[in-house]
Amino acid sequence: MDMTGEERINASRDAVWVALNDPEVLKRCIPGCQSLEMRSPTELTAVVKVKIGPVSATFNGEVTLTNVNAPESYTISGEGKGGVAGFAKGGADVTLRAEGAETVLQYAAKAQVGGKLAQLGARLVNSTSQKLAQQFFADFNAVVSEKAAQ
Numbered sequence: 001m002d003m004t005g006e007e008r009i010n011a012s013r014d015a016v017w018v019a020l021n022d023p024e025v026l027k028r029c030i031p032g033c034q035s036l037e038m039r040s041p042t043e044l045t046a047v048v049k050v051k052i053g054p055v056s057a058t059f060n061g062e063v064t065l066t067n068v069n070a071p072e073s074y075t076i077s078g079e080g081k082g083g084v085a086g087f088a089k090g091g092a093d094v095t096l097r098a099e100g101a102e103t104v105l106q107y108a109a110k111a112q113v114g115g116k117l118a119q120l121g122a123r124l125v126n127s128t129s130q131k132l133a134q135q136f137f138a139d140f141n142a143v144v145s146e147k148a149a150q
Contacts, residue, residue: 001126006106007137011148013098016105017071019144020094029139031132034058042068048080052128053120057085072096086115105140109133 009016019025023044027036032049039045044063049056061080068074077091090111097104113125 001111001122001129003109003111003130003133004107005133005137006104007141008099009103009105009141010101010145011103012101013096013103014071015148016096016103016144019140019147020074020096021065025140025143028143029136031135031139042066046078046080050128050132052117053124055085055116055120057082057117059088061088067093082115082117084116086113086117088113088117105137107133107137 011019021041023036023038026044027033030036030046030048032051034047034049036044036046042065046061046063047058048061049058051057059080059082061078063076063078066075066077073093073095075091075093077089079087079089081087088111090109092107092109095106097106111129117125
């Protein structure tokens with residue numbers, strides 16, 4: 001499954017970059033995130049609870065940042081195991097472009113699921129993934145824009 005999009009954020013590129021690398025900001029914005037800890041500047045661990053159709057699962061996962069080109073771009077990739085529900089793995093290329101006082105965040109993501117989640121059907125998994133991505137970016141935009149206005 002592939003997803004692309006962009007979000008216009010009312011904050012400087014530097015402020016958006018800092019927020020993209022702040023585990024507390026990310027934890028507030030990731031739907032269902034129960035914990036997110038930075039193990040190193042490029043490695044995080046997470047626990048996320050999600051419901052896709054009739055399947056609810058808690059995923060324990062690891063996230064890695066690569067191709068870091070501060071404050072312009074990075075690749076974020078991760079894999080989570082959800083017990084009997086299956087697994088989810090994927091990644092996204094994230095790019096920040098300054099436009100005046102605003103920042104345009106662009107992303108191109110790929111995701112893959114297995115186990116019970118894969119049996120739900122591509123349409124349900126894709127639509128839920130799109131909703132979760134849109135919710136993350138809307139929440140991220142709100143948090144970063146609010147911080148920038150202070």
